[in-house]
Amino acid sequence: MKHLQLALLLFFLGNTAVFSQSQKGVWLTNVRSEALDSREGIETAVSNCKAYGIVNIYVVVWNRGHTLYPSEVMQETFGVKVMPRFAERDFLKELITVAHREGIKVHAWFEFGFSSSYKKEDGGHILRAKPLWRAIDHKGELVSKNGFQWMNAFDPEVQDFLLSLIVEVVNNYDIDGIQGDDRLPANPSTAGYDAYTISLYQKEHAGALPPSDYKDAAWIDWRARKLDLFAKKVYETVKAIDSNVLVTMAPSIFPWSKEEYLQNWPRWVKEGWVDAIIPQVYRYDIKSYEATLTANLEFISKKDREKFIPGVLLKVDDYIPSEDFLTQMIQTNRKYGILDEVFFYYEGFKDHPLFFKNTYPKL
Secondary structure, three states: OHHHHHHHHHHHHHHHHHHHOOOOEEEEOOOOOOOOOOHHHHHHHHHHHHHHOOOEEEEEOEEOOEEOOOOHHHHHHHOOOOOHHHOOOOHHHHHHHHHHHOOOEEEEEOOOOOEEEEOOOOOHHHHHHOHHHEOEOOOOOEOEEOOEEEEOOOOHHHHHHHHHHHHHHHHHOOOOEEEEEOOOOOOOOOOOOOHHHHHHHHHHOOOOOOOOOOOOHHHHHHHHHHHHHHHHHHHHHHHHHOOOOEEEEEOOOOOHHHHHHOOOHHHHHHOOOOOEEOOEOOOOOHHHHHHHHHHHHOOOOHHHHHHEOOEEEOOEOOEOOOHHHHHHHHHHHHHOOOOOOEEEOHHHHHHOHHHHHHHHHHO
Protein backbone atom coordinates (compact mmCIF):
# COMPACT_ATOMS: atom_id res chain seq x y z
CA MET A 1 0.00 0.00 0.00
CA LYS A 2 2.82 2.41 0.85
CA HIS A 3 4.42 1.73 -2.53
CA LEU A 4 1.11 2.48 -4.24
CA GLN A 5 0.69 5.72 -2.27
CA LEU A 6 4.23 6.76 -3.16
CA ALA A 7 3.64 5.98 -6.83
CA LEU A 8 0.44 8.03 -6.86
CA LEU A 9 2.19 10.93 -5.10
CA LEU A 10 5.00 10.90 -7.63
CA PHE A 11 2.48 10.76 -10.47
CA PHE A 12 0.59 13.81 -9.24
CA LEU A 13 3.77 15.70 -8.44
CA GLY A 14 5.09 14.92 -11.90
CA ASN A 15 1.95 16.15 -13.59
CA THR A 16 1.86 19.25 -11.40
CA ALA A 17 5.39 20.07 -12.51
CA VAL A 18 4.34 19.80 -16.14
CA PHE A 19 1.31 22.07 -15.76
CA SER A 20 3.01 24.60 -13.49
CA GLN A 21 5.94 25.13 -15.85
CA SER A 22 5.98 28.72 -17.01
CA GLN A 23 4.65 29.41 -20.51
CA LYS A 24 5.30 33.16 -20.46
CA GLY A 25 6.22 34.40 -23.90
CA VAL A 26 6.74 37.28 -26.30
CA TRP A 27 6.38 37.82 -30.02
CA LEU A 28 9.54 38.92 -31.79
CA THR A 29 9.05 40.49 -35.21
CA ASN A 30 10.95 42.29 -37.92
CA VAL A 31 8.43 45.13 -38.13
CA ARG A 32 9.42 48.29 -36.24
CA SER A 33 12.19 46.32 -34.61
CA GLU A 34 15.86 45.74 -35.38
CA ALA A 35 16.35 43.01 -32.79
CA LEU A 36 16.84 40.36 -35.47
CA ASP A 37 19.20 42.39 -37.64
CA SER A 38 22.39 41.47 -35.80
CA ARG A 39 23.87 38.89 -33.48
CA GLU A 40 24.18 41.66 -30.88
CA GLY A 41 20.47 42.45 -31.19
CA ILE A 42 19.58 38.79 -30.69
CA GLU A 43 21.87 38.50 -27.67
CA THR A 44 20.21 41.58 -26.12
CA ALA A 45 16.70 40.32 -26.80
CA VAL A 46 17.41 36.92 -25.26
CA SER A 47 19.12 38.53 -22.28
CA ASN A 48 16.09 40.75 -21.64
CA CYS A 49 13.71 37.79 -21.94
CA LYS A 50 15.82 35.87 -19.44
CA ALA A 51 15.78 38.78 -17.00
CA TYR A 52 11.99 39.17 -17.27
CA GLY A 53 11.13 35.48 -16.88
CA ILE A 54 10.09 35.05 -20.51
CA VAL A 55 10.70 31.45 -21.55
CA ASN A 56 9.09 31.34 -25.01
CA ILE A 57 10.02 33.48 -27.99
CA TYR A 58 7.59 33.41 -30.91
CA VAL A 59 9.71 34.69 -33.78
CA VAL A 60 8.42 35.67 -37.20
CA VAL A 61 9.57 33.45 -40.07
CA TRP A 62 6.96 34.28 -42.77
CA ASN A 63 6.08 37.87 -43.60
CA ARG A 64 4.80 39.75 -46.70
CA GLY A 65 5.31 36.85 -49.07
CA HIS A 66 8.85 36.05 -47.91
CA THR A 67 10.48 33.63 -45.53
CA LEU A 68 12.92 35.27 -43.13
CA TYR A 69 15.07 32.15 -43.15
CA PRO A 70 16.77 30.69 -46.28
CA SER A 71 14.11 28.48 -47.85
CA GLU A 72 14.60 25.95 -50.62
CA VAL A 73 10.82 25.78 -51.00
CA MET A 74 10.67 29.50 -51.76
CA GLN A 75 13.68 29.29 -54.05
CA GLU A 76 12.16 26.51 -56.11
CA THR A 77 8.64 27.97 -56.16
CA PHE A 78 9.24 31.70 -56.48
CA GLY A 79 12.96 32.15 -57.07
CA VAL A 80 13.44 34.21 -53.88
CA LYS A 81 15.19 32.25 -51.16
CA VAL A 82 14.83 34.71 -48.30
CA MET A 83 13.63 38.22 -47.52
CA PRO A 84 16.45 40.42 -48.87
CA ARG A 85 16.90 42.12 -45.50
CA PHE A 86 18.15 38.81 -44.05
CA ALA A 87 20.03 37.48 -47.06
CA GLU A 88 23.46 37.63 -45.43
CA ARG A 89 22.77 35.44 -42.39
CA ASP A 90 20.44 32.84 -40.90
CA PHE A 91 19.09 34.71 -37.87
CA LEU A 92 16.73 31.83 -36.98
CA LYS A 93 19.66 29.50 -36.40
CA GLU A 94 21.44 32.22 -34.42
CA LEU A 95 18.40 32.89 -32.25
CA ILE A 96 17.85 29.21 -31.49
CA THR A 97 21.48 28.81 -30.44
CA VAL A 98 21.47 31.86 -28.17
CA ALA A 99 18.02 31.21 -26.68
CA HIS A 100 18.62 27.52 -25.98
CA ARG A 101 21.82 28.43 -24.17
CA GLU A 102 19.62 30.39 -21.74
CA GLY A 103 16.90 27.73 -21.48
CA ILE A 104 14.44 29.71 -23.65
CA LYS A 105 12.29 28.00 -26.28
CA VAL A 106 11.96 29.33 -29.83
CA HIS A 107 8.76 28.94 -31.86
CA ALA A 108 8.56 29.65 -35.59
CA TRP A 109 5.70 32.10 -36.02
CA PHE A 110 4.15 32.00 -39.51
CA GLU A 111 2.73 35.47 -39.09
CA PHE A 112 1.32 36.12 -42.56
CA GLY A 113 -0.27 32.69 -42.92
CA PHE A 114 -2.52 32.64 -45.99
CA SER A 115 -2.00 36.36 -46.59
CA SER A 116 0.24 37.03 -49.58
CA SER A 117 0.97 40.72 -49.19
CA TYR A 118 0.23 43.96 -47.40
CA LYS A 119 -1.06 46.96 -49.36
CA LYS A 120 -0.26 45.41 -52.74
CA GLU A 121 -3.33 45.63 -54.98
CA ASP A 122 -2.28 42.61 -57.03
CA GLY A 123 -1.33 40.47 -54.03
CA GLY A 124 2.42 40.89 -54.45
CA HIS A 125 4.92 38.57 -56.07
CA ILE A 126 3.21 35.42 -54.75
CA LEU A 127 -0.05 36.04 -56.59
CA ARG A 128 1.63 37.53 -59.63
CA ALA A 129 3.41 34.19 -60.05
CA LYS A 130 0.39 32.11 -59.00
CA PRO A 131 -2.78 33.97 -60.04
CA LEU A 132 -4.92 30.86 -59.53
CA TRP A 133 -4.01 30.99 -55.82
CA ARG A 134 -6.01 34.19 -55.37
CA ALA A 135 -8.82 34.22 -52.82
CA ILE A 136 -11.92 35.63 -54.50
CA ASP A 137 -14.68 37.53 -52.72
CA HIS A 138 -18.42 37.81 -53.35
CA LYS A 139 -17.76 40.61 -55.84
CA GLY A 140 -15.40 38.46 -57.89
CA GLU A 141 -12.35 40.42 -56.74
CA LEU A 142 -9.12 39.55 -54.92
CA VAL A 143 -9.84 39.32 -51.20
CA SER A 144 -8.31 42.27 -49.37
CA LYS A 145 -9.06 43.10 -45.76
CA ASN A 146 -7.46 45.67 -43.47
CA GLY A 147 -4.71 46.16 -46.03
CA PHE A 148 -3.89 42.45 -46.37
CA GLN A 149 -4.33 40.50 -49.62
CA TRP A 150 -5.12 36.81 -49.44
CA MET A 151 -4.41 33.46 -51.02
CA ASN A 152 -7.22 30.91 -51.23
CA ALA A 153 -6.94 28.92 -48.01
CA PHE A 154 -9.33 26.25 -49.34
CA ASP A 155 -7.14 25.35 -52.32
CA PRO A 156 -5.16 22.13 -51.66
CA GLU A 157 -2.18 23.47 -53.60
CA VAL A 158 -2.06 26.60 -51.44
CA GLN A 159 -2.43 24.52 -48.29
CA ASP A 160 0.38 22.23 -49.40
CA PHE A 161 2.61 25.25 -49.99
CA LEU A 162 2.09 26.62 -46.47
CA LEU A 163 2.50 23.16 -45.00
CA SER A 164 5.76 22.67 -46.93
CA LEU A 165 7.19 25.80 -45.28
CA ILE A 166 6.22 24.51 -41.84
CA VAL A 167 7.73 21.09 -42.58
CA GLU A 168 10.91 22.74 -43.86
CA VAL A 169 11.41 24.60 -40.58
CA VAL A 170 10.68 21.56 -38.42
CA ASN A 171 13.07 19.42 -40.46
CA ASN A 172 15.92 21.93 -40.72
CA TYR A 173 15.97 23.69 -37.36
CA ASP A 174 16.13 22.68 -33.71
CA ILE A 175 12.84 24.48 -33.24
CA ASP A 176 10.66 24.07 -30.15
CA GLY A 177 7.35 24.92 -31.80
CA ILE A 178 5.49 26.33 -34.77
CA GLN A 179 2.69 28.85 -34.58
CA GLY A 180 -0.17 30.12 -36.70
CA ASP A 181 -2.21 33.19 -35.81
CA ASP A 182 -5.18 35.21 -37.06
CA ARG A 183 -4.07 34.40 -40.63
CA LEU A 184 -3.25 30.69 -40.24
CA PRO A 185 -5.43 28.80 -40.70
CA ALA A 186 -7.78 31.57 -41.77
CA ASN A 187 -9.47 33.36 -44.63
CA PRO A 188 -11.69 36.43 -44.40
CA SER A 189 -15.34 35.43 -44.46
CA THR A 190 -15.66 37.35 -47.74
CA ALA A 191 -13.56 34.59 -49.38
CA GLY A 192 -14.74 31.36 -50.96
CA TYR A 193 -16.12 32.57 -54.27
CA ASP A 194 -13.31 31.22 -56.45
CA ALA A 195 -13.97 28.47 -58.99
CA TYR A 196 -12.37 25.70 -56.93
CA THR A 197 -14.26 26.41 -53.70
CA ILE A 198 -17.57 26.95 -55.48
CA SER A 199 -17.13 23.59 -57.27
CA LEU A 200 -16.30 21.86 -53.98
CA TYR A 201 -19.39 23.38 -52.34
CA GLN A 202 -21.59 22.28 -55.24
CA LYS A 203 -20.34 18.70 -54.98
CA GLU A 204 -21.44 18.61 -51.37
CA HIS A 205 -24.75 20.47 -51.92
CA ALA A 206 -26.35 18.75 -54.91
CA GLY A 207 -25.12 21.36 -57.35
CA ALA A 208 -26.35 24.39 -55.41
CA LEU A 209 -24.24 27.54 -55.44
CA PRO A 210 -22.91 29.05 -52.20
CA PRO A 211 -25.07 31.79 -50.66
CA SER A 212 -24.41 35.26 -52.05
CA ASP A 213 -24.50 36.49 -48.45
CA TYR A 214 -20.98 35.73 -47.24
CA LYS A 215 -22.17 35.99 -43.62
CA ASP A 216 -24.79 33.25 -44.07
CA ALA A 217 -24.39 31.07 -40.97
CA ALA A 218 -24.34 27.70 -42.76
CA TRP A 219 -21.86 29.05 -45.34
CA ILE A 220 -19.63 30.33 -42.52
CA ASP A 221 -19.80 26.90 -40.85
CA TRP A 222 -18.97 25.01 -44.05
CA ARG A 223 -15.87 27.09 -44.77
CA ALA A 224 -14.75 27.06 -41.13
CA ARG A 225 -14.93 23.26 -41.10
CA LYS A 226 -12.60 23.14 -44.12
CA LEU A 227 -10.05 25.23 -42.24
CA ASP A 228 -10.54 23.06 -39.15
CA LEU A 229 -9.28 20.14 -41.21
CA PHE A 230 -6.19 22.08 -42.19
CA ALA A 231 -5.50 22.88 -38.53
CA LYS A 232 -5.71 19.15 -37.88
CA LYS A 233 -3.37 18.40 -40.79
CA VAL A 234 -0.79 20.89 -39.55
CA TYR A 235 -0.83 19.37 -36.07
CA GLU A 236 -0.61 15.77 -37.25
CA THR A 237 2.11 16.54 -39.81
CA VAL A 238 4.32 18.32 -37.29
CA LYS A 239 3.86 15.64 -34.65
CA ALA A 240 4.68 12.90 -37.17
CA ILE A 241 8.05 14.54 -37.75
CA ASP A 242 8.81 15.34 -34.11
CA SER A 243 6.27 14.82 -31.35
CA ASN A 244 8.20 17.22 -29.09
CA VAL A 245 7.61 20.22 -31.36
CA LEU A 246 4.71 22.25 -29.98
CA VAL A 247 1.89 23.46 -32.20
CA THR A 248 0.28 26.68 -31.01
CA MET A 249 -2.18 29.10 -32.56
CA ALA A 250 -2.77 32.78 -31.76
CA PRO A 251 -6.15 33.58 -33.34
CA SER A 252 -8.49 36.50 -32.86
CA ILE A 253 -11.01 36.34 -30.04
CA PHE A 254 -14.06 34.10 -30.46
CA PRO A 255 -16.70 34.25 -31.95
CA TRP A 256 -15.39 37.26 -33.91
CA SER A 257 -12.59 35.01 -35.21
CA LYS A 258 -15.10 32.68 -36.84
CA GLU A 259 -17.43 35.39 -38.13
CA GLU A 260 -14.65 37.45 -39.71
CA TYR A 261 -11.84 34.93 -40.42
CA LEU A 262 -13.53 31.50 -40.31
CA GLN A 263 -11.43 30.45 -37.30
CA ASN A 264 -13.43 28.11 -35.09
CA TRP A 265 -10.56 27.64 -32.66
CA PRO A 266 -12.58 26.23 -29.73
CA ARG A 267 -12.93 23.11 -31.87
CA TRP A 268 -9.17 22.96 -32.40
CA VAL A 269 -8.72 22.90 -28.63
CA LYS A 270 -11.51 20.38 -28.04
CA GLU A 271 -10.19 17.99 -30.69
CA GLY A 272 -6.60 18.23 -29.44
CA TRP A 273 -5.23 19.87 -32.60
CA VAL A 274 -3.22 22.46 -30.66
CA ASP A 275 -0.88 22.27 -27.70
CA ALA A 276 -1.83 25.81 -26.67
CA ILE A 277 -4.23 28.49 -27.85
CA ILE A 278 -3.14 32.11 -27.43
CA PRO A 279 -6.09 34.37 -28.33
CA GLN A 280 -5.29 38.01 -28.98
CA VAL A 281 -7.06 39.60 -26.01
CA TYR A 282 -6.02 43.06 -27.16
CA ARG A 283 -8.06 45.68 -25.31
CA TYR A 284 -7.47 49.25 -24.18
CA ASP A 285 -9.20 49.34 -20.78
CA ILE A 286 -9.48 46.83 -17.98
CA LYS A 287 -13.26 46.48 -18.15
CA SER A 288 -13.09 45.41 -21.80
CA TYR A 289 -10.08 43.19 -21.14
CA GLU A 290 -11.78 41.27 -18.33
CA ALA A 291 -15.05 40.94 -20.25
CA THR A 292 -13.24 39.60 -23.34
CA LEU A 293 -11.05 37.26 -21.33
CA THR A 294 -13.91 35.70 -19.38
CA ALA A 295 -16.08 35.41 -22.49
CA ASN A 296 -13.37 33.44 -24.28
CA LEU A 297 -12.68 31.23 -21.27
CA GLU A 298 -16.30 30.07 -21.56
CA PHE A 299 -15.43 28.32 -24.81
CA ILE A 300 -12.73 26.20 -23.15
CA SER A 301 -13.55 23.15 -21.03
CA LYS A 302 -12.00 22.93 -17.58
CA LYS A 303 -9.77 20.05 -18.64
CA ASP A 304 -8.29 22.22 -21.40
CA ARG A 305 -7.82 25.41 -19.38
CA GLU A 306 -4.06 24.86 -19.14
CA LYS A 307 -3.91 25.24 -22.92
CA PHE A 308 -5.37 28.77 -22.76
CA ILE A 309 -2.77 31.56 -22.67
CA PRO A 310 -4.00 35.10 -23.37
CA GLY A 311 -2.14 37.39 -25.73
CA VAL A 312 -1.57 40.76 -24.05
CA LEU A 313 -1.03 43.95 -26.04
CA LEU A 314 2.21 45.61 -24.99
CA LYS A 315 2.80 47.88 -27.97
CA VAL A 316 1.31 48.60 -31.38
CA ASP A 317 2.29 51.55 -33.55
CA ASP A 318 2.44 54.47 -31.11
CA TYR A 319 0.22 52.88 -28.46
CA ILE A 320 1.78 51.76 -25.17
CA PRO A 321 -0.36 50.68 -22.20
CA SER A 322 0.30 52.39 -18.88
CA GLU A 323 2.07 50.48 -16.13
CA ASP A 324 -1.15 50.54 -14.09
CA PHE A 325 -3.13 49.01 -16.96
CA LEU A 326 -0.44 46.38 -17.51
CA THR A 327 -0.61 45.46 -13.84
CA GLN A 328 -4.40 45.25 -13.98
CA MET A 329 -4.33 42.91 -16.97
CA ILE A 330 -1.82 40.56 -15.34
CA GLN A 331 -3.75 40.62 -12.07
CA THR A 332 -6.95 39.81 -13.98
CA ASN A 333 -5.25 36.80 -15.57
CA ARG A 334 -4.19 35.57 -12.13
CA LYS A 335 -7.69 36.21 -10.76
CA TYR A 336 -9.01 33.61 -13.19
CA GLY A 337 -6.24 31.11 -12.51
CA ILE A 338 -4.16 32.01 -15.58
CA LEU A 339 -0.47 31.96 -14.69
CA ASP A 340 0.98 32.96 -18.06
CA GLU A 341 0.56 35.34 -20.97
CA VAL A 342 2.28 36.14 -24.26
CA PHE A 343 3.10 39.79 -24.98
CA PHE A 344 2.79 41.55 -28.32
CA TYR A 345 5.48 42.54 -28.91
CA TYR A 346 9.15 42.57 -27.81
CA GLU A 347 9.82 46.28 -28.40
CA GLY A 348 7.26 47.10 -25.71
CA PHE A 349 9.66 45.77 -23.07
CA LYS A 350 11.81 48.84 -23.69
CA ASP A 351 8.98 51.12 -22.58
CA HIS A 352 8.54 49.39 -19.21
CA PRO A 353 11.93 47.92 -18.21
CA LEU A 354 11.48 48.42 -14.46
CA PHE A 355 7.98 46.93 -14.53
CA PHE A 356 9.21 43.75 -16.18
CA LYS A 357 12.33 43.52 -14.07
CA ASN A 358 10.80 44.24 -10.67
CA THR A 359 6.99 44.10 -10.71
CA TYR A 360 6.04 41.45 -13.25
CA PRO A 361 7.89 38.54 -11.55
CA LYS A 362 5.90 39.22 -8.37
CA LEU A 363 2.45 39.25 -9.98
